[in-house]
Amino acid sequence: MKNYLFGLLAFALFATVLTSCSKDGDDTTTDLTGTGSVTLEFDHRAGDASLVFGANYRTANGDTVKFSTFNYFVSNFVFVKSDGTEYTVPKDECYFLVKHDDAESREVTISGIPAGDYNEVKFIIGVDSAKSVSPVDQRKGVLDPAAGASGMYWAWNSGYIFVKVEGTSPQAPLNSSTGERTIEYHTGLFGGMTSKTLNNIKEVELHSHDEAAKVRKDTKPHFHIYVDILEMFTSPTNIDVFDNPTSHAGPYSEIVANNYADMFILDHIHN
């Protein structure tokens, strides 16, 4: 009973937080008409372990790293059925800022998905270029640049920071402004509007080879997604935190983005 109440409370809270993306379906039919919703859980990992801020991890390069910030945008969701038909979530409904230190943000619900069996989800890491240059009043909440977009925005090189990783490493050089052996990787750049820039938007496709997400009016399948922060430090290029302790809107950001492009892994789907 207690659990049930807690669950109800959690759900109510969730529905409030994600009003832009949730429509509750209390219908109990199981036919393939109507729409349903799915939950995506972003389970942050550091290699084989769960990510804990302040704990030591070892990168592929052999550096010891400790994290204090891990934020990223995911957006432009597409769900694919086993027969290849796709459902593109209306873009404006689903821009999510996931922050490791905000547990609620690590679980997102997307509703309005036509009933069906989906075994693939596609999305981008970051914010698409159209949104990056859209009028300011069309960017609400986490996207509002005038509200600082939660520290995920560059005003001098207009655009969102797609992935923000900060921490320290004894192998990193002493940073004169922080007085610490800081590591700091802020990656953005959407390709520019009238004049071209580097484009670090990365597409992710997560495919399930066994269970499909059975989206129905009365079900809420769950995509359990691992996000391994250490993947940002390797494949295709090992990052040496002594040589490259920081990266912002420079050419090195391309290497960082290519590394983190494969940090999302679909662990399983459960219905």
Added chain:
Amino acid sequence: MNTFNKIFCLLFAVLLFASCKKDDPVVVPEDVKFTVPSNFPAPTYSFSSNEITQSGFELGRRLFYDPIFSRDSSISCGDCHISYSAFSHVDHITSHGINGLLGKRNAPAVQNMAWRTSFFWDGGVPLLDLVPLNAIQNPVEMDEVPANVVRKLNRSSVYPAMFKKAFPGLDTISGADMLKALSQFMNMLVSANSRYDHYVRGESGGTLSADELAGLALFKAKCSTCHATDLFTDQSFRNNGILSDFTLDKCRYEVSTFPDDIGKFAVPSLRNVERTPPYMHNGKFKTLEAVLNHYTSGVKDTPSLDPLLKQNGQLGIPLTDIEKQQIIAFLKTLTDESFSTDPRFQHP
């Protein structure tokens, strides 16, 4: 008249007096109509999402001159963008921001913003609405957090009512509306009434002297590829040979990350150029003579140098002393006195 009405009238009179300087004419709605000068191309700004209104413009004007944007309320937009110099910072190589800290590049003119395809010397900002965020957040300019400015505006005794009037239907001031109001003011800063404009549109007062006409012909032949159209810029990024080493400021490269962009800066408009010394991103030249001397004999050869400045293996643009004087005479016909002194654009 009851006491309430009397107090109200008195209050109104005080407010009116307080908000208007003696020589400040009452602004009527027609005054804030945005029109495209017939010699200009189509504007790039999306007016459909932010139409200029009287109250929005008035609000933007007040914001433009309000130091509320800086962390310690010491610097307003208008401090470094002064109407006399086409809203640039005349006689300042770079501008001093908060605590007297100096900026990295020469403050650009704020004029004909509605036609721009990108903003700042490095083109880092593609939309006018996003321009103020850069100055607000820059640690050597206003060093403030936009969300804090919005909080300060909401706490102010005058702004909530002004915003409500300009953007009806809102209970609290939003950052987006703050930026839209500033854009309304900046979009009205159109300079298209110089003697050259009158000449090119065949209007009265559009007489150019023989030297000025000769300068115009030379300008068209030798300068107008980059300083193109009647906006006097093609809005591209080019290395004009200003430095032999760009280690300290790689400019466009810092935004795009493409090595070919090292040392490329946005081509500035030449409107009101007489009023906007010093010249170039680093304020290297104090006079127009020095600028033209640079183009004839001062161009530095680096890998990203614009090919137009190295034709047939020859650096720079060949010009005689007389030709230089004629070009300068022409450039001075781009001075728009009515723009710089327009009472609608002054400190309210």
